[in-house]
Amino acid sequence: MLHFNFNSTEPIYLQVANQLEEAIFTKAFLDGTQVPSTTEISKEFHINPATVLKGMNILVNDGLLEKRRGLGMFVTEGAYMKLLERRKESFYQDYIVKMIQEAKKLGMNEDDLIELVKRGVD
Structure with a gap:
């Protein structure tokens, strides 16, 4: 589902944000469901966890993802x-x-x- 182009001029954190946004838009991640953790994404794609978090935080700031303490990141209702x-x-x-x-x-x-x-x- 997620795929990253490490040769692109687009920074990886923006690719993370764009890929997750597209997954929400195509209903791969439905409102209220959990998205893969920062650790899961960083391990699977060999990306620095801070880079993944930076991309996720763009969606948090846009109101598309929400952090649930101790549980992870979830798609907000109405995203x-x-x-x-x-x-x-x-x-x-x-x-x-x-x-x-x-x-x-x-x-x-x-x-x-x-x-x-x-x-x-x-």
Whole structure:
């Protein structure tokens, strides 16, 4: 499930955060379930535990993971929905806004755009 690219320019701690976030989004880890421990991840992938913890703490700060003293890290309730909403907004900003800007340059109106979207979906 988790895999890391040690030759990437992306720091390992960010890869840890991104991999765990993706696992939550794809429901590999459901709301309320425990994720692998820092020790488990660091041993399995030969990563410094502090690096793994740094990545996990990004998700704690984002409200996607919670630390339960003596038990480990767990996916927070509502984490999936939070990610879904965040990704929908990102999709809108990254794709839809740019598409509308380009359509305006091409002299297209709303009906033209809707027709193109329907053509792409069918």
